[in-house]
Amino acid sequence: MVPLSWYLLLSALLFAIGAVGALWRRNAITIFLSIELMLNSVNLSLVAYARILAVRTGELAAAHTGQVIVFFVLAVAAAEAAVGLALFIAVYRNRRTIDVNRQDLMRW
């Protein structure tokens, strides 16, 4: 059994990696993948906190609340991925590229 805070450390590390990817890359797909990574690290910390709360209070209902929230995050992430990828297809059809450096219509 590892201490529960280790899960939080792992989550922080993954979130940082995802944040750097989202800031650094030019390819919109890779940026989106980095955002998914950040989303998942937050899910991990939610589940870890739920477990910590359950251990601290001795009530399993606390853990269940956290898990239900993660369930909702998963559902919203699915919706977000579908709409985001459809947007990429629409952008690609107009501009022939999804390189974010070349999407400059709204730049001034």
Next chain:
Amino acid sequence: MAVFALFAFLAVASAMVVVTHRNPVYSVMSLVVTLISLAVMFVLLGAPFLAALQVLVYTGAILVLFLFVIMLLNIEREAPGGGHKLQKLGAALAALVFAGLLATWFVAAQGAVEPVPLDAEAVALVPLARHLFSTYLLPFEIVGVLLLAAVIAATALARRGGTSVGEDEA
């Protein structure tokens, strides 16, 4: 302990590949490894239902959608030399500082919680389902409507022709 170490290492290593690899197909494939490692973490934390959902929804549906779009758009490898050396160094440094800050904050806020072994009661599905379908019934229904809206929006956006704005002739 060994399981946690192995899958934590796998998750971090493949996350690095996700953000550094130039070919988006490889990025998606290593994100699969990260997400499955996270599913293992969910099992270790007493959430087997979420682990199953993670594998089914994320690796089974969302990442397949990503691969589908990558193949459809025929995206070339990202050109090398994008961004300056200094910028990359700065990003890596910022990541380290950020992770360190988050980690110290987490540990300071939480302290060391001694783990309690999971029992059958902790991983039971029935109380979780009861929670989801009573306390969180309204959000559950709203998520259903949201998914329907996302399906309609995605079809409308990706549709060729019609009355959508800015279509091209190619």
